[in-house]
């Protein structure tokens with residue numbers, strides 16, 4: 001469980017401070033899949049940096065499984081438990097080869113040397129990265145690099161994984177594959193997932209959405225409760241995928257239609273109305 005208690009955060013301090021986050025409170029349950037959504041500059045990435053102790057709250061506190069991120073003795077363990085994958089995989093790759101890249105994090109946390117090879121293979125299999133351990137990282141495609149970044153953090157068995165727009169460099173097919181792989185791994189090895197994206201279609205399966213606006217939390221709820229609130233979403237800079245937008249528009253005309261109709265449903269509706 002992660003408790004975010006009345007957290008405000010300013011990068012610069014100063015008087016008056018410029019707030020990147022303002023009085024945010026939130027509880028994240030173990031194993032929960034939560035989407036952080038909102039426009040550019042609304043505070044999503046800032047909050048993730050606070051969650052693993054890269055930055056400290058200016059006001060309020062953050063507890064990770066009871067440990068305060070402001071406690072210097074707890075921070076190494078918090079950083080191990082809360083892992084982040086950022087947008088650009090190249091910023092996170094430290095090894096020359098695929099194997100070295102995964103081994104680096106494992107060595108840092110003192111993973112037993114004799115189990116290293118097995119763990120590296122496990123991580124590569126988990127993310128379906130079909131690459132030899134000796135393959136040079138520079139030879140991987142963008143999608144493969146992103147899978148490697150995911151493999152490197154999954155190898156560390158995080159309790160909470162934050163993906164901060166980790167799919168934004170991928171084409172739609174690779175993005176879909178990446179998200180599917182992620183959920184497959186979660187089914188077998190559950191962890192709390194915080195997923196930051198500007199693509200709502202990736203997060204309809206989430207347990208909860210947290211909508212950010214101007215450094216504050218504007219709304220928290222199940223996707224089914226929030227996605228139909230068009231004004232709330234547009235106020236947070238969010239746009240529904242086209243099938244959902246069309247479904248809402250058609251419902252307003254009194255036509256019963258499912259949440260995200262496919263071509264067959266539209267065909268039936270059109271035939272019935274003609």
Ligand SMILES: Nc1ncnc2c1ncn2[C@@H]1O[C@H](COP(=O)(O)OP(=O)(O)OP(=O)(O)O)[C@@H](O)[C@H]1O
Pocket residue numbers: 011012019020038039040041042043044045046047
């Ligand atoms: N390193 C930094 N130094 C100073 N201010 C920063 C820094 N990083 C972010 N900010 C400011 O903090 C506020 C919140 O930014 P943040 O990056 O958390 O937003 P975000 O919701 O992640 O946006 P995006 O969708 O563009 O990634 C913004 O006003 C931003 O300008």
Ligand SMILES: [Mg+2]
Pocket residue numbers: 044045046164
């Ligand atoms: Mg961000």
